[in-house]
Amino acid sequence: MPLNSRRPPQTVLITGASSGIGRALALAYAAPGSRLILIGRNAERLAATAQKAMDQGAEVIIGAIDVRDQAAMAAWISERDKTHPIDLAIANAGITTGLSPGELTEDPQAVRAILATNLLGVLNTIEPLIQPMSARGKGQIACIGSIAGLHGLPYAPAYCMTKSAVHAYMESIRGRLEARGLVVSLIIPGFVKTPLNDSIDALKPLEISDSKAAALIRRGLERGKAIIAFPLPLYWLARFGRLLPPRLYDRIMAGVAAQVPQTQERV
Template identity: 65%
Template sequence: MQQPRAILITGASSGIGRALALAYAAPGLHLTLLGRNSERLAEVKAAAEARGATVSAIPVDVRDRVAMHGAVLAADSPHPIDLVIANAGITTGLADTAVSEDPEAVRALLATNLFGVLNTIEPLIGPMCTRGRGQIAVIGSLAGLRGLPFSPAYSASKAAVHAYAESLRGRLERRGVLVSLVVAGFVKTPLNDSIDAVKPFEVSDVQAATIIKNGLARGRAVIAFPMALYLATRLARILPPRFVDRLFTRFSVNVPETQERVKS
């Protein structure tokens, strides 16, 4: 595969998105960084430029379809996007004593994790197919492979984007556009630091970015890490469902409710 010369990353102001921006930043590369926090985005922009990249930083909310459509196409016009990474996401879940999630929190999460992915990718499908080249990367999660009792909505959102990426891959790769799904385990980020749980095989955001970058360079359909946890989760799909339910509910996990809400 050719090295990308223009990359667009959502959720670039922190966590995996920030680490990916800095991992890719180099002379001859143009980065378009999207995020809601303009101050943090400006810091990432300066750090990436210090590594030799040219950078456009666009404060935008991935939930805003109209704004995203305009921002993505405006970025693609002067620097045709070779690689888009739909990374922006939030989490929400349940404390041990809770039985259901706040409906408003659930809808806020779906607006970001599912519709935010659609809003990122949809504007580029046509241009990439017309050019006959490009790569689409979707950041998923091990939670998308098997529903977790402490994060129902989060698991649902990631299962949805997994299916979306898989569906796109079969259709777009005939037109020269690669599609890669990242199935990530625990990554140490400000978002995940709020989760009170044992986090087996947790990696840093820099390590995660390196794994993702290497997998995308090889054009892998699925980039999964850590492999041991990925295989264990795949195994859980074929074991008796109620056995796995009982196994998962034995762990003490507290996932804070997101404070995000969908604007009316």
């Protein structure tokens, strides 16, 4: 069956569903006949997202789980999948951290916290589903990367590292899993207005709302696209940056004023 003719997923798993893009995605998929499995750490905000999704007619199952907890994620996701086979899993949970002007290195503990959330959290979401989805011969796995994962940014080295690693991982598993009937989609957004991005003091070209981002992501997923990137001008500009001589790129980026707060998360 062509990818663009696949039926919309009935059961959708979304991590980081308590705010930002995750919350917007939950509401974008919430409708009568849909079942949402939502994961987030903030139980109060997660419950609020769930209630709004239920008001739109969706059946909702919530899990207040830290995506960094491999054992808890594996057990909980596997149990939900046995009861309600998951059609689409979106590994969305993520945090950011960075450098203020004049700083040379990021706090080592902040770096390890962002690695645990943005990279290990993705693995903890996807790994429990690879075998059961492959056994069923269907399913879709999607992950939120970032345009920042296409080329390093001097004010957010650890964040760029995590997103670049996620890109490489999704590109690496795509061929083998799609041969088993799965669909693997990498989502590469630019600036999206969320609480996470609101904390960053920098120029945010072509920034869009979280609801518009969710609509673009859903449309791309329903078409089975391997890469869902937006906004396209910023995506291609980042791709072009890789063609520039490295030190020329460094000089250009040195002139970009940005201040990214250090995450208070710790492993």
